[in-house]
Amino acid sequence: MTTRDDIETLILRVGTGDRAAFRALYAATSAKLFGVALRVLGDRAEAEEVLQEIYVKIWHNAARYNVNGLSPMTWLITIARNAAVDRLRKLRRADSPAELQERIADPGAGPEAMAIAASERARLATCLAELAATHAEAIRRAYLEGETYAELAARFDVPLNTMRTWLRRSLLKLRECLTR
CATH class of the missing domain: 1.10.10.10 (Winged helix-like DNA-binding domain superfamily/Winged helix DNA-binding domain)
Known part of the structure; x- marks a missing residue:
């Protein structure tokens, strides 16, 4: 299991151009970030495309990551969410509502959505309450x-x-x- 400190260290190493750290960061966080993208977009294919964009952004911006005592996953999830929202807005502009509805997958929770929900859902629900x-x-x-x-x-x-x-x-x- 990858800890918060491990992820922070990996981000810092990615900021120096360390490809091995980038692979390790991807392995440790891609399921969660894919889940974020899937949750926003509701379409597996779109979420997969956005996931690639997310990691390109992480690669280019890791040197700007600021260690501040907060969860490094917050930084990664923010990048993922913003990329997915940007894609969703493009889709909304490009498609009619009927076309978009046809393309969107079943809104029920799939394995990816359940995986992301399992890790921090209870804490987040408590805080939202x-x-x-x-x-x-x-x-x-x-x-x-x-x-x-x-x-x-x-x-x-x-x-x-x-x-x-x-x-x-x-x-x-x-x-x-x-x-x-």
Whole structure:
């Protein structure tokens, strides 16, 4: 089992161009990052393509990783989530809703979604429960379903800057809770 410190060390080594560390980082984290992409996109083929983009971004940005005492998986998952959301937005623009629905896989939890859920689901659920219900829902919609700030602001009938503040403060509370 790869520990938090192991992953952090691997990221730092990848930042120096260490290909062996990159292979080890991929082996240790690809299932989880694939699960993030699959959860956002709902389509295995799209998630596989995004996974390649995720690791290209990790390779190019590992030297910028800042050791700050927080989980290195948070950094990796943020890269994965952002790449998947970007792909989802491109798909939404490119396809009609009917075409997109046809391409999306069964939304039921598959093996990849269950694998990612198994590792930290209970902790995350506990931390989400500490947030106000509307804030927790906004976090879920933004980071698991890929909704934009503007979409969330309209959904919750609040100004855009208020939504940004909700999400920023909620993420800080989640980070604090998850590091306890």
